[in-house]
Amino acid sequence: xxxxxxxxxxxxQAALKLMxxxxxxxxxxxxxxxAAKTCEMTVFRHFSSKQGVLEAVIERCSFVxxxxxxxxxxxxxxxxxxxxxxxxTYHQIKEKNKNAVIxxxxxxxxxxxxxxxxxxxxxxxxxxxxxxxxxxxxxxLSADVNIEVAALSFITMNFGFFYSKITLDRRFVDISxxxxxxxxxxxxxxxxxxxxxxxxx
Numbered sequence: 686x687x688x689x690x691x692x693x694x695x696x697x698q699a700a701l702k703l704m705x706x707x708x709x710x711x712x713x714x715x716x717x718x719x720a721a722k723t724c725e726m727t728v729f730r731h732f733s734s735k736q737g738v739l740e741a742v743i744e745r746c747s748f749v750x751x752x753x754x755x756x757x758x759x760x761x762x763x764x765x766x767x768x769x770x771x772x773x774t775y776h777q778i779k780e781k782n783k784n785a786v787i788x789x790x791x792x793x794x795x796x797x798x799x800x801x802x803x804x805x806x807x808x809x810x811x812x813x814x815x816x817x818x819x820x821x822x823x824x825x826l827s828a829d830v831n832i833e834v835a836a837l838s839f840i841t842m843n844f845g846f847f848y849s850k851i852t853l854d855r856r857f858v859d860i861s862x863x864x865x866x867x868x869x870x871x872x873x874x875x876x877x878x879x880x881x882x883x884x885x886x
Contacts, residue, residue, distance in 0.1 A: 693731045695721045697745055700738045705788050709739065742785050748778035749808045756812040764820060765874040772843055772866045775809075779847045780862070787851070809840050817877075826877050839873060 699720035703712045714735055718725040732738040751774050760767050779786060789804075813836035820826050846865050850858045 692721075692723060692727060693741070696723065696728055696731055696738065697741050700735075701742050701785055701788060704739070704742075705784060705791070708791070709735075709788075714738075743789065743804065745782075745785070747805050748775055749805050751778055752809060752812055756816060760816065762820070762823075762825075764825065764878060765870060767816070768839070768870040768874055769866065772870050775843050776847060776862050776866060783847075783851050786847075790848075806840060806844075810836055813839060830877055835877060842869060842873070 696717060700712070700717045703716055703720055707716075712735070714728050715725050717735070717738060718728045721728065728738070732741060752771065755767075755771055755774060759770065814832055817826065817830070817832045817835055821830065821832060846858070846862075846869070850862070
């Protein structure tokens with residue numbers, strides 16, 4: 686399967702593996718070229734710098750395009766149904782790209798402060814705030830819901846479970862992701878809605 690990868694994909698995968706093993710600062714473009722079985726000039730042709738390679742890693746593992754598609758085209762207006770879809774998609778993409786997530790968590794200093802706003806959580810928060818405000822305008826949410834707090838709580842709730850699952854012992858996270866998603870979205874929706882969710886939802 687690796688033989689079918691494009692040169693850019695080979696470079697990204699090689700860079701990700703090296704950066705996880707050695708750290709961003711310790712890896713050179715020459716190292717990346719050798720691991721990708723290509724020449725250094727080819728790496729520079731695809732990515733102008735090591736920073737450019739890293740930004741490509743971030744872009745490839747981003748859950749933003751999939752969530753954008755959900756928020757723009759697939760929402761139903763049923764809070765529990767929508768949260769279940771959002772959460773499921775988020776965890777599928779995170780699990781698929783967990784090595785890149787580990788790298789981003791480890792390397793907190795490679796981006797300037799202004800660049801952090803390019804990262805997926807900022808987009809996720811924007812999507813969630815807009816969605817919850819829309820529900821609020823329709824009178825579907827409890828009057829005392831703080832939209833900003835609710836959006837952040839939903840995002841950190843999902844990230845916290847994912848991060849715990851990949852970093853902590855199974856004795857701490859001893860339920861499946863599916864079980865977590867189903868139950869956490871149910872609880873979260875109940876807290877935000879004006880009335881309790883019926884069992885047939």
